[in-house]
Amino acid sequence: MSDPSALEGLQLPEQRQQAKGHDAARAAISAQLAERRLPGAILLHGPQGIGKATLAFELAAAILTATGDEEFGRVREQVAALSHPNLSVLRRRPRDGKGYYSVIRIEDVRALREALNHTRGRAGHRIAILDSIDECNPSSANALLKTLEEPPADTTFFLISHRPGQLLPTIRSRCHNLALRPLDDASLEAVISASLPELDIGARQRAVQLAGGRPRRAFETLALAEDSPVGALQAWLRQPEEAPIAAGLQLAEALGSNPQGPDMSFAREIIGDWLAGEMRDAAMQQGGRLRLASASELWEKAHALLDEADSVNLDMKQTLTVIFDAIRKHRALSASPAEPA
Known part of the structure; x- marks a missing residue:
């Protein structure tokens, strides 16, 4: 089979x-x-x-x-x-x-x-x-x-x-x-080393950094160029509300230029993981009703935009620009004090 x-x-x-x-x-x-x-x-x-x-x-x-x-x-x-x-x-x-x-x-x-x-x-x-x-x-x-x-x-x-x-x-x-949960970095690095013992330490550490605890994604990183914008996306998602607007525009341009390429495929997974994490964190936050409502709306909007871009071949750069702007606004709202429970 x-x-x-x-x-x-x-x-x-x-x-x-x-x-x-x-x-x-x-x-x-x-x-x-x-x-x-x-x-x-x-x-x-x-x-x-x-x-x-x-x-x-x-x-x-x-x-x-x-x-x-x-x-x-x-x-x-x-x-x-x-x-x-x-x-x-x-x-x-x-x-x-x-x-x-x-x-x-x-x-x-x-x-x-x-x-x-x-x-x-x-x-x-x-x-x-x-x-x-x-x-x-x-x-x-x-x-x-x-x-x-x-x-x-x-x-x-x-x-x-x-x-x-x-x-x-x-x-x-x-x-x-x-x-089951994603692996910790040590376990993930052990998986990579066992499967690809000849891989140099720099490539192995980069794979661990980009993989988010997923061995399969770690192996897929090997298809990415060293200057891939995927790493920049991960960095941007750590604090999108503090990044300049131009940074989001540059990311959308770099990732959306090849909608079918490995960079965009990775970016979609990373964005999906980030959205899921926002939903989970908001649901666990006491008194975080506004954040949960905003995260739910963001989840639906981002997935609907990506699905629409796929189905009617819309400009992926413009789609990502809208999604990144929505992420910035959501995080700005989340940064404000939570409403009383």
Whole structure:
């Protein structure tokens, strides 16, 4: 089963099987495994690119070893090759040698369900990994729900999600939910060093700085030029209300000049992370109703503008100029004293 999101030159999650960080989630599943009370479905959710799939395959190898009759090294080899008979993996499938389907289709889910209903190929638990469930369309999500409502015996589903809020509530309610967070800098640097030991220290530190705790994003930074404006965007977002207006205009010009380039792709992720952080911080701030309302409005406005720019091919530089101006105004409002609770 090929991985449509694979990065060239890097190991796939099933080949790594050793996720850095995420100790609490790992410990929770290990304890359930030791007590022989594994959930029927486990939802691993968090930002994209933090190692959720790698952790799922790591846990899958541990479960298959603990409940089966083969030694760990042999099981790891089979998981890496996706050849273990008690392991099923569902991803977007290739489309006749011409790329991949844009979604996980209902026929894919039905094929998975049929495979799980067959007699197991080996002693022990069975594992099904959906990487990612976000890519199910409504029909396939409903088909999956039926399977989760009546799961096969001694089977655990690992559902990988980058956007759990968009999943069917009935799917979330049938899962043991484990929220994963971005890695700390030391763990992230260890991931980079293990995967690219030849990378010089300057490039490695730059990747850590730009990645925001996401190993995948760290590897993607290698496509950026050293003078990429992405670093300037991160610096600007730390205190946008104090930066001169011209700085925002220059950023919009630099990033928007190539809407399909790696700089703009990175910028959109960074802006999205920043907006999510503003929403989260405002929701936790006592008496911060105005800030939360402003952050919510900013979130909707920024995403609507970016979606519109994509759909009708608007000038990305102008779109970013409007978004950056809205961010400055929001932060200026947030800097004023909070209203009484």
